[in-house]
Amino acid sequence: MEKFGKSQPVKRTEDQRFLTGQGTYMDDSVPENALFAAFFRSPVAHAKITSLDLEAARASEGVHLVMAWEDLVSTGIDTVMSATTVANRDGSQAAGPERHMLAKGRVRFVGEPVAVVVADTPIQARDAVELIWMETDDLPAKMDVAAGGEVLHPEAPDNLAFDWGLGDEAATEAAFQSAAYTVSLDVHDNRVIVNSIEPRGCQATWFEERLHFAYGGQGVWGMKAQLANKLKLEPDSIRVTTPDVGGGFGMKAMPYPEYFLIAVATMQLKQTVHWMSDRSEAMLSDHHGRDLTSLAELAFDQNYKITAYRVHSRCNLGAYNSHFAQAIQTNLFSRVLMGVYDVQTTYLRVEGFYTNTTQVDAYRGAGRPEAIYVLERVIDRAARELSIDPWELRRRNFIRPDAFPYESATGETYDVGEFDMVLSRANSQSEGFAQRKAADAQQGLIRGQGLCYYIESILGDPNEGAKVEFCENGTVNLYVGTQSNGQGHETVYAQFLSDQTGIPAERINVVQGDSDRLAQGGGTGGSRSVTTQSNATLVTIDTMIAAFTPYLADKMGVEESILTFDHETFRAPGSNLTPTLIEAAEMARADGRSDLLQHEARARLEARSYPNGAHVAEVVIDPKTGESRVERYIVVDDFGNLINPLLAEGQVHGGVVQGIGQALNEHVVHDAQGQLLTASFMDYALPRAADVPMIKFTSAPVPSTANPMGMKGCGEAGTVGALAAVANAVQDALWDFGVRQADMPFTPHKVWELLNDGSVAAK
Numbered sequence: 001m002e003k004f005g006k007s008q009p010v011k012r013t014e015d016q017r018f019l020t021g022q023g024t025y026m027d028d029s030v031p032e033n034a035l036f037a038a039f040f041r042s043p044v045a046h047a048k049i050t051s052l053d054l055e056a057a058r059a060s061e062g063v064h065l066v067m068a069w070e071d072l073v074s075t076g077i078d079t080v081m082s083a084t085t086v087a088n089r090d091g092s093q094a095a096g097p098e099r100h101m102l103a104k105g106r107v108r109f110v111g112e113p114v115a116v117v118v119a120d121t122p123i124q125a126r127d128a129v130e131l132i133w134m135e136t137d138d139l140p141a142k143m144d145v146a147a148g149g150e151v152l153h154p155e156a157p158d159n160l161a162f163d164w165g166l167g168d169e170a171a172t173e174a175a176f177q178s179a180a181y182t183v184s185l186d187v188h189d190n191r192v193i194v195n196s197i198e199p200r201g202c203q204a205t206w207f208e209e210r211l212h213f214a215y216g217g218q219g220v221w222g223m224k225a226q227l228a229n230k231l232k233l234e235p236d237s238i239r240v241t242t243p244d245v246g247g248g249f250g251m252k253a254m255p256y257p258e259y260f261l262i263a264v265a266t267m268q269l270k271q272t273v274h275w276m277s278d279r280s281e282a283m284l285s286d287h288h289g290r291d292l293t294s295l296a297e298l299a300f301d302q303n304y305k306i307t308a309y310r311v312h313s314r315c316n317l318g319a320y321n322s323h324f325a326q327a328i329q330t331n332l333f334s335r336v337l338m339g340v341y342d343v344q345t346t347y348l349r350v351e352g353f354y355t356n357t358t359q360v361d362a363y364r365g366a367g368r369p370e371a372i373y374v375l376e377r378v379i380d381r382a383a384r385e386l387s388i389d390p391w392e393l394r395r396r397n398f399i400r401p402d403a404f405p406y407e408s409a410t411g412e413t414y415d416v417g418e419f420d421m422v423l424s425r426a427n428s429q430s431e432g433f434a435q436r437k438a439a440d441a442q443q444g445l446i447r448g449q450g451l452c453y454y455i456e457s458i459l460g461d462p463n464e465g466a467k468v469e470f471c472e473n474g475t476v477n478l479y480v481g482t483q484s485n486g487q488g489h490e491t492v493y494a495q496f497l498s499d500q501t502g503i504p505a506e507r508i509n510v511v512q513g514d515s516d517r518l519a520q521g522g523g524t525g526g527s528r529s530v531t532t533q534s535n536a537t538l539v540t541i542d543t544m545i546a547a548f549t550p551y552l553a554d555k556m557g558v559e560e561s562i563l564t565f566d567h568e569t570f571r572a573p574g575s576n577l578t579p580t581l582i583e584a585a586e587m588a589r590a591d592g593r594s595d596l597l598q599h600e601a602r603a604r605l606e607a608r609s610y611p612n613g614a615h616v617a618e619v620v621i622d623p624k625t626g627e628s629r630v631e632r633y634i635v636v637d638d639f640g641n642l643i644n645p646l647l648a649e650g651q652v653h654g655g656v657v658q659g660i661g662q663a664l665n666e667h668v669v670h671d672a673q674g675q676l677l678t679a680s681f682m683d684y685a686l687p688r689a690a691d692v693p694m695i696k697f698t699s700a701p702v703p704s705t706a707n708p709m710g711m712k713g714c715g716e717a718g719t720v721g722a723l724a725a726v727a728n729a730v731q732d733a734l735w736d737f738g739v740r741q742a743d744m745p746f747t748p749h750k751v752w753e754l755l756n757d758g759s760v761a762a763k
Contacts (some may be wrong), residue, residue: 009646045674094162111284175308182417219523250362254323267465289363332367450735457527481521502568527713613637627754655718
């Protein structure tokens with residue numbers, strides 16, 4: 001068997017039901033007797049709650065339950081949300097202020113849940129919410145990402161949540177002092193809203209002293225553990241399931257207050273309670289992404305070799321610590337701090353601040369797009385200031401192929417890489433730029449080319465499990481511990497099991513998202529899913545073959561030692577029998593060997609893989625209007641061995657589009673009072689088909705040594721590379737017009753201002 005599979009571009013089987021309206025999403029499975037929830041959310045960004053009148057809401061038609069914080073406390077649950085905190089540079093722990101599931105005495109961002117209403121119909125629940133009366137003592141809104149301002153939490157006296165550092169600060173400073181050249185650049189990474197096609201939602205049922213919680217998320221076992229902890233229930237009394245999910249992108253990976261509140265409501269009422277947010281509600285309450293400003297500095301020797309790199313970032317956490325937020329711009333940012341360049345002297349300092357805005361957490365790439373964006377922007381700036389070709393500058397500083405395995409300055413062990421080979425392929429596909437630029441100039445247009453060479457590390461739980469079950473009807477169930485959010489898992493998992501066993505893919509049903517049907521699982525996130533799940537499937541197959549071997553040896557009248565499984569059948573010298581696994585299972589069923597009809601195993605990846613690649617964008621700007629269009633886009637990726645090239649390319653396309661969206665269109669805007677001004681698609685500009693060119697994707701595989709399949713995760717890679725490629729292209733186009741500071745998003749208004757006054761437009 002080929003451990004990496006047959007690398008066939010199999011079309012997604014699940015699309016048949018998705019595209020014909022047969023998918024089952026969160027709002028598609030509401031029982032007839034369900035009650036519906038709605039939330040009263042803070043209309044102001046920062047205020048003390050002086051009174052909260054719920055009586056009219058409680059008396060409203062169809063209402064079964066209204067809860068504010070005091071009512072929630074009376075249920076006996078733990079009302080405080082969990083969140084990660086990091087260690088400060090001085091060794092102390094970062095601020096960890098409490099965030100309650102419903103506001104306790106004070107609101108800190110527009111959209112913070114204050115009360116929940118449960119009624120017979122969605123309209124009745126929303127009508128009752130309108131009857132809630134809250135009086136407040138308004139406080140100044142803290143909106144800037146800096147020390148000072150009205151204090152949000154006493155645990156953070158200057159609104160500084162943490163001051164984190166990694167690396168040798170003294171050695172880095174010494175390298176800068178002795179450098180032949182130094183280059184610096186301020187880089188702003190704008191805030192975005194995730195806007196998955198399906199907003200967040202959940203449904204809870206309490207039956208026979210057991211909670212069934214269903215939600216559109218990125219994994220069921222983490223949610224189960226959180227529910228058990230907060231609701232003070234035994235884990236065995238909780239079942240968590242996930243239906244089809246219309247996109248997650250990291251935003252659906254963590255618990256939110258609404259999930260616990262719906263669970264509490266169903267436990268109180270002993271009826272099913274359903275909640276689905278609308279789009280504006282999602283824009284207010286779903287965790288946002290990015291939002292940091294970094295000063296990046298590079299030191300060079302006389303030969304333009306990088307001798308040191310340092311970054312000082314200031315990131316916006318929002319009003320509270322969300323689940324992973326403090327780790328995103330610290331630990332996860334640092335994973336790829338120095339990218340693909342052979343530099344050992346680095347220092348990263350990150351300060352995190354609280355503001356009166358929605359929380360910021362994981363968004364496609366979670367720290368790695370932010371890190372690569374900063375690095376590749378300052379690398380490009382260095383090429384311009386030092387008058388060296390940006391392709392050549394990167395080549396001079398690449399980690400050489402013979403240096404692997406390579407331990408980076410921040411402690412990551414890159415297993416393999418041939419960066420020059422990948423870059424050369426991208427370069428050859430980019431020929432003709434000068435001619436295209438000249439032709440555009442004849443039309444009064446400006447063309448720029450931008451390059452980004454990225455690397456990322458797969459993240460998440462390295463452990464995963466799988467179970468294979470042979471069913472009476474001749475089909476096979478493959479139980480997986482990950483969770484599809486639209487990536488095509490059903491296709492690729494069935495394809496891989498079929499490749500390895502000969503079981504026809506059309507007979508394989510992929511079962512996911514049910515904590516009762518598989519004991520453990522790590523969910524989806526961090527580009528982990530196919531790598532970890534395929535590794536677990538391989539180990540499960542080995543377990544299955546080992547279990548069938550003595551049984552079949554006896555049936556075939558041969559010694560166990562000579563029985564092999566190869567070419568999709570069991571074989572042994574001296575026997576004419578060559579049963580497939582399906583046939584072996586049928587024989588076992590006939591013999592009453594039920595123990596051979598289910599096989600389960602867990603496996604651990606001992607090391608991470610590091611996808612990498614080159615993105616080349618060409619942007620054309622109309623100086624009369626400032627409109628910027630991405631006209632050409634080339635991606636050459638090293639994802640190692642591809643199990644399904646078609647799905648990998650689809651993941652790249654989606655990631656690139658999200659990067660283009662942030663670079664050109666998407667931008668979260670608040671006013672000085674903390675009101676979200678981009679709370680609908682009338683004001684928040686997602687990329688459209690017309691904004692995206694045809695994307696040329698080429699695979700340049702260097703098989704990973706970190707897993708048996710030789711593969712590297714690809715789910716987030718497109719976004720990791722796209723931000724800097726597009727931004728560098730815009731900067732390239734603007735450089736000859738005297739523009740030296742250009743930050744995302746490159747809206748027509750901003751670009752027009754930059755071209756007309758030669759200075760940085762207001763952000």
